[in-house]
Amino acid sequence: MILVTGANGQLGRRIVQHLIAREPGLRGRRLAVSVREPARAGDLAFRNVLVRHGDFDQPETLPQAFAGVLRLVLVPTDGPAELRLQRHRNAIRAALAAGVGHVLYVSGLEADMTPATPFSRVHQETEALLASSALPHTVLRCPPYSDALPGWFAPALTDGTLRVPAGDGVLSLVSRDELAQAIAAAALAPRLDQRIHRLTGQAAVGLADIAARIARVCSRPLRYEASEAADPTDATEASTSLFAAIARGQFAALSRDFAALVGHPPKSLDCLIHEYFAPRSLA
């Protein structure tokens, strides 16, 4: 049985949808989810997915949630860094105790950042916990979601300038849905490998270049200006940590791991920008 945690979240739900699309026969007793509020997963139950209650803040719910699981897709939780780490510790301990066969941890490309920020440390320490455990595991390191682009740039379209502390860093972006597709493909591999997959986009570009491409699509002036960086090792905001990671080139490296899992590369940056920013036709 494959079990996906966090399936009421946006990534987790998409992973389940891609699992079903790739292998419809999983439904029945071979596909399960663990969620904090089972009532919100009624559509999955309707589609014959086993819905279990599992809350990493309530470790007593996890033995039941993880019972009989061969492959566990561990979706990281949201919230403050320390709390997330404690939840991941609880989940890994429970997976070990329940005899889970293999864990696929959805990590971030910032996991090996030095010095670490509070947020990059969540992935770093979760990966380290898995490495020091007896659990066979695969790590799927994700770049920032391209879905964040409208949130970053749409407000800047008003005054024409995006000011964030990302320096001259370049990054690759992949959409949340495509990452879910790659994670589902990894979970369905006939033989699971114990390695780190880097699910990067096709190209790494800087925010100035991204601004210029969005400006072309929107026919509006838009530029990027690097603002002064706060101390990222002290970050209480995930965004401070993220922009610091971009500035340090943490999302610059490119890999073919996405295509190796899915069978084709992820969408190009221009394609994504067109999806998010092209004026919609009224027809």
Ligand SMILES: NC(=O)c1ccc[n+]([C@@H]2O[C@H](COP(=O)([O-])OP(=O)(O)OC[C@H]3O[C@@H](n4cnc5c(N)ncnc54)[C@H](OP(=O)(O)O)[C@@H]3O)[C@@H](O)[C@H]2O)c1
């Ligand atoms: N690569 C990126 O750009 C990026 C951006 C944002 C976030 N992330 C990370 O990726 C994760 C998934 O992203 P998303 O877009 O799906 O975010 P999301 O929709 O906010 O989902 C948050 C997830 O955290 C889970 N969660 C929170 N508290 C939990 C607990 N106590 N026990 C078990 N699960 C708990 C939720 O589970 P339920 O199903 O029970 O609600 C849900 O799946 C985020 O939590 C974050 O760690 C990555």
